[in-house]
Amino acid sequence: MSSYSKPCVLVTGFMPFGGESINPSWQLAQQLEGESIEGHVVHTKELPCEFDKSISALTQAIDKYHPSVVICLGQAGGRCDISIERIAININDARIPDNQGKQPIDTPVVEHGPDAYFASLPIKSMLSSALQAGVPASISNTAGTYVCNHVMYGLLHYLKTHDLVCRGGFVHIPYLPSQAAHHPGAPSMEIDTLVKGIKILLTSAITQKQDIKLIAGTTH
Numbered sequence: 001m002s003s004y005s006k007p008c009v010l011v012t013g014f015m016p017f018g019g020e021s022i023n024p025s026w027q028l029a030q031q032l033e034g035e036s037i038e039g040h041v042v043h044t045k046e047l048p049c050e051f052d053k054s055i056s057a058l059t060q061a062i063d064k065y066h067p068s069v070v071i072c073l074g075q076a077g078g079r080c081d082i083s084i085e086r087i088a089i090n091i092n093d094a095r096i097p098d099n100q101g102k103q104p105i106d107t108p109v110v111e112h113g114p115d116a117y118f119a120s121l122p123i124k125s126m127l128s129s130a131l132q133a134g135v136p137a138s139i140s141n142t143a144g145t146y147v148c149n150h151v152m153y154g155l156l157h158y159l160k161t162h163d164l165v166c167r168g169g170f171v172h173i174p175y176l177p178s179q180a181a182h183h184p185g186a187p188s189m190e191i192d193t194l195v196k197g198i199k200i201l202l203t204s205a206i207t208q209k210q211d212i213k214l215i216a217g218t219t220h
Contacts, residue, residue, distance in 0.1 A: 007040045009202055010067040012058060014074055014147070017049035017099055024176045024194070025073035031195045038206040040068065047072075049147050050098045055109075055154030062158065062166070069167050069205045071121070071198070072155060074148035076172035077179070080187035081136035082197045083172040084123045085143040088152035089116045093145035109153040117156035119169030122211040126204040135197040136189070143170055167205060171198070 013026030029044040036042075045061040047054045062070065076083060090113050092104040123139055130137035143149040152170035159168050173194055174180075180188035 008043055008065050008067050009037065009040045009069040009071070009206065010043050010045065010061055010065055011198070011202070012045045012047050012061070012070070012072045012151075014047050014049045014054075015099065017147075018096055020075070020179060022176070022179065023049075023075050024173055024179065024191075025075050027176065027191060028173060028194045028198060029073055031191065032198065035199070037199060037202050040202075040206055042202070043067065047151065048099060050100045051092060051094075051102050051104055051147060051150055053100075054147055054151050055158075058151060058155060059158050062164070067166060069121070069202065070155060070159075071168070071202065071205065072148075072151050072170045073198070074151070074170065074172050075175070076144075076148075077175050077183060078186055079172055079174050081138050081174065081189075082130060082194070082201070083138055083140035084121075084126055084201070085119060085140050085152060085170040085172065086123060087116050087118050087141060088143050088149050088156060088170065089145070090114060090153055091145050092150055095146065098147055109150050110157050113153075113157055117153060117160065119152075120156065120159065120167045121169035121205050122167075122208040123169065124214045125208040125212050126201045128212060128214060129200050129204040130197050133196070133200050135193060135200060137197060140172060143172070148172065171201065
């Protein structure tokens with residue numbers, strides 16, 4: 001059993017990758033450390049942007065904190081809003097090497113694992129809450145095939161195979177303005193808006209036991 005008796009949630013972010021000096025996912029996660037949301041304390045963990053090692057770091061944090069909700073955050077340069085991922089697929093297909101120089105092509109995240117896992121979060125309730133609060137957000141149907149998808153699949157596989165009473169999923173966020181300044185034309189989002197948005201998503205994930213239905217036009 002964990003020594004952390006208070007109900008908690010876990011939020012993760014990544015180390016910088018791809019030539020960036022910062023990663024907005026970890027910049028954001030750090031802002032949430034120790035916050036109390038709906039009676040749950042927020043714990044955070046920085047994950048290496050590396051295949052396999054990232055999943056090990058994540059599962060160690062889950063075993064340490066025993067969270068009721070896990071939201072993994074990742075950078076998606078070029079996206080303009082907070083993207084709540086619907087699905088993770090059992091494939092690694094890296095367009096660039098990870099931070100250890102590994103570049104798997106068409107390999108499984110988990111050998112003989114299911115083709116895909118759906119997020120176990122109430123994603124449309126989360127979306128609705130964010131939009132009602134004026135935070136740009138959408139449902140995404142692809143987490144890519146890089147380390148973000150790798151971690152999302154690894155998370156959901158771990159929760160499933162260990163019968164954990166925990167909901168989990170992945171959220172992509174845009175560049176911060178300081179990053180977008182080096183990528184002409186790329187959208188960005190201020191850290192204060194991102195913090196507000198993720199707090200709203202966590203609140204919905206904790207409180208909404210059943211998801212709602214939204215018309216297709218509200219998702220991407």
